[in-house]
Amino acid sequence: MTSQGEPPHGYLLAPGEEVGEWVILSRLGRGGMGEVYAVREAATGHRFALKLFVAEGGDADFLRQRFRDMASALLQVAHPHVCKVLRTGWLSVRGTARPFLVMGLVGVPPALREAALRDPAALLGAKASSVMEGAEAGEPPVSFTAADLLVAARPAPPALLERIWADTSDALRYLHGLGVVHGDIKPGNILLGAGGHATLVDFGLATLAEGPLRAPGYEPTCPNLRDAIRGTPEYLAPELLRGGRPTPQADLYALGATFFTISTGVPYVDSAAIRLLLDDGLPALWRGRFRALLSNDPTTRRWPPRRILRLSRRAWLAIALGAGAAGGTVALGGALARLLRAEPGPAERWAQGLPISLGPSERATVGAPPKSRLPAIDLAREAVLSFRMEGKTWQQGPIALNAAATLHLIGPGTLTITHAPKDCAIDGTIRVGRDATLAIAGTGGGRPTVTLTQGATLALDTLNNLRLFGRFRMVDLAAGGTWRSRGKRLCLDLGGDRPILLGHGASYSGHWVSGDCHFRAVAGEATIGGIGHVYHALALSAAAGATLTLGGALFMYDYWKNGEIRVDDANAGTVVLAASPCHPLCAVDLRAGRTLLRATVTQDTQANWCRNKTCHDWSLRGGATLGGDGALTLAPGRTLRAEPGATLESSLTLSHATLAAGARIRLVGAGTLRFGTLAARGPIRVDCAAAEPGARIVWEALDGARPDVVAEFLPPGRTLLAEPDTLTLR
Secondary structure (H helix, E strand, O other), X not given: OEOOOOOOOOOOOOOOOEEOOEEEXXXXXXXXXXXXXXXXXXXXXXXXXEEEEOOOOOOXXXXXXXXXXXXXXXXOOOOOOEOOEEEEEEEEEOOEEEEEEEEOOOOEOHHHHHHHHHOOOHHHHOOOHHHHHHHHOOOOOEOXXXXXXXXXXXXXXXXXXXXXXXXXXXXXXXXXXXXXEOOOOOHHHEEEOHHHOEEEOOOOOXXXXXXXXXOOOOOOOOHHHHOOOOOOHHHOOHHHHOOOOOOHHHHHHHHHHHHHHHHHOOOOOOOHHHHHHHHHOOOHHHHHHHHHHOOOOHHHOOOXXXXXXXXXXXXXXXXXXXXXXXXXHHHHHHHHHXXXXXXXXXXXXXXXXXXXXXXXXXXXXXXXXXXXXXXXXXXXXXXXXXXXXXXXEEEOOOEEEOOOOEEEEEOOEEEEEEOOOOOEEEOOEEEEOOOXXXXXXXXXXXXOEEEEEOOOEEEEEEEEOOEHHHHOOEEEEEEOOEEEEEEEOEEEOOOOOOOEEEOOOOEEEOEEEEEEEEEXXXXXXXXXXXXXXXXXXXXXXXXXXXXXXEOOEEEEOOOOOOOEEEEOOOOOOEEEEOOOOEOOOOOEEEOOEEEEEOOEEEOOOOOOOOXXXXXXXXXXXXXXXXXXXXXXXXXXXXXXXXXXXXXXXXXXXXXXXXXXXXXXXXXXXXXXXXXXXXXXXXXXXXXXXXXXXXXXXXXXXXXXXXOOEEEEOOOOOOOEEEEOOEEEEO
């Protein structure tokens, strides 16, 4: 992926353009299959990286499938140094449907990029927050990769190289643990952010150790692509150049070649001059790494050992003096052991069951501690702690997370946090990875953001009337996952301007109350279940191509005199009302997108709770569609009001509806749209494009004159037969 500058043929999109629900901020780069842009979500203002498939020609079909398979596979990956795919789908660009994926944004402000090109050490002193601050000031972030270090005016300092090595090697170890072979490790695929932290990107050539990341049996049809050697030649292992298949050992060779290039400034080739450099011209630490990684024989390649503690002259003097005082080699070993215990790293402290503390921007990955109760955790601003739970159940000890810190749970396993103010101050983000469960009980101690991925679970003990606003800053299921609450009345009162995001496969269930809540499906199919009560306002929406299903049981009482269910203006997808029972729904406002009624809905015909003891009309605004196969029985004197531009679809059953001039009926299949009482305030326009013979519109009574009917998109040879109480497609 190139980091800056336009190729001769240009990019598909320009800064300032709107595509789907995003506004393009800047161009971040272009690879073999896709273009990457920094974008802002128009509805929320949140910033992401959008990768758009652009390949054309004879290989396009195969590459498009590879792109989609790669995107689906990356939805399952959760590691702080691997690009995080949040959602996938299709976008219409210049009249062409193209696959896309949305990732977390890794970039730097333009000023930091210019400073790093002068001196890469500038990356080490920068904070990740500067990216957002620059974006808020009107400067969209730009990319900076390890390849840019090769053209910088000054060489990268050792501390920066060590940080890039630690992040990249940790990411690759993680991927190999999942059986994923990256296939294209090179400097241009290592994004660098503020603080010098690295993120591994571009999985267009990724495969599984047991097979490719694609549906079984799918093969490229183009001989040139099928038989090609794929990858970047300067970083390909010798066996790949001879036609071998990608393996983790090939990734190790590419990793060694990559770091040889960015640390020396010259590409690695197996030559006498390079061997001399490896023997005598590099620091011993890097010589050992390169010897382990760059063997021509893949069977002898191995991960180099972790970095050995290097002791200063003063430390060795302290050991020697201690040994002299104790009088022997046994004392020397004891003094060394004491010194090592006095300066363990975070992972070593954790493994010993000791509290762990990470400073600003520090990162660490830890495994299982010796006891089921975790050591105390203290994470400073922008620190990241990744915990591999190894299939066990854990109890959290005292914990403090800065608002910009992250605790990442890597499953399988369960972590239970007793969320009490005396030992918890969780204001940061807890990311729950696949097969991991986060269980939270208690009522205080900060307001964390909890994000789930597919296969992750959040189990919340709500006690009674737990208010989400007072306990959580956000619950984010945009990447999938399951959220369930136990107890009575979880008050979903985050506020309509901060929707609860649900991605493909995401679900929520429990006993809940909507005070002022907005559920939004951002991708695929998401569900809300359990027992729900609407006491104030419940907003629902779905992004284009997404579906949000409201199931379980739903009750609505206008107790606070202004209760409402609203399919929001932001809805561009499909909302399904499928709760059973589903009553009484007193006030419903369908403003945009498509709503499917799959339930039997009855208003409160006794009007015991509603405002002035009266239920409200349902509203179907212009541009909104109501369809499905459900039934709606409205209270006496109430009606479903369809405004100009609104659409009703068969096969609904409605007790009363009022259609304004310009409203539309769409017949689907052989379905029937039934009205108890129909009031038409102008001609009824009937869309027959998707109808089949036998499709009907039926009414029991008319409120007013018999309406005029205008048939649209009538198939050749078909007629819309008008009878006293029926319109039938023949």
